[in-house]
Amino acid sequence: MNTNRTLCIHWAIIASILLACLAIFSITLPRPYINSQPYRSEANHYMGHDIMVAKEGLxxxxxxxxxSLLERMGDSxxxxxxxxxxxxxxxxxxxxxVEDIQASTREELFDVSHNAELLFSRQYFRLxxxxxLAVIPTDTDALCYYLLELDRLRCMNP
Incomplete structure (x- = not known):
């Protein structure tokens, strides 16, 4: 009876040490990004006969x-x-x-009524x-995250 009690105490101590090690390991994992490192991505949105080129930076x-976002469609x-x-x-x-939003123009480059998907993603960028952003681990220097509110996956390279 005494042996079982001692055995249980030893296992409880070992389990608590293991949990403490796992907690320390998870706390000390590095951030998913490099501080002050610019990340960039490019995308093409096909809208009928037009193509909007979007360059995004974080x-x-x-x-x-x-x-920062640069959208280009034709000459606009x-x-x-x-x-x-x-x-x-x-x-x-x-x-x-979101703390601050600045745009070069208030006018959209595309017809919002025909491209509701792009409008929907902008509605979340309000003050x-x-x-x-749920971070997706990668084996490269890229920063990949899933925007929960927008249902969008983004990967950006340094």
């Missing part, structure tokens, strides 16, 4: 970040910058809050919006 400098061009603050960051998730 630079995270804790405790804030900037998303639109620049936008979104200032965000990091609410919470971990290895697996980032929560950001005070909180977005959740």
């Amino acid at each position: 630079t995270i400098s804790e405790p804030s970040a900037v998303i 061009e639109r620049h936008a910058a979104v200032g965000i603050s990091l609410v919470d960051t971990s290895r697996w998730q980032m929560k950001v809050k 005070g919006s909180i977005l959740t």
Whole structure:
């Protein structure tokens, strides 16, 4: 009887040490991004006979970040910058809050009524919006995340 009690105490101690090691390991994992490293991506959106080229940039400098966007369609061009603050960051998730939005023009480059998908993604970029980015681990320097509110996957290269 005494042997069983001693054995249970030893296993409880071993289990608590193991849990403590796992907790320390998960806490000390590096952030999914490099601070002050600019990340970039390019996309083409086909809209009927027109193509909109979008170049997106993300630079995270804790405790804030900037998303810059350049849209080009034909001869027209639109620049936008979104200032965000990091609410919470971990290895697996980032929560950001939209603090400032500046655009070169208020006019859209495309017909919003025919491209509702692009309009939907912009509606979340309003002052005070909180977005959740689920980080996807990669074996490269790329930053890949899934925007939960927009149902969008983004991968950006340094």
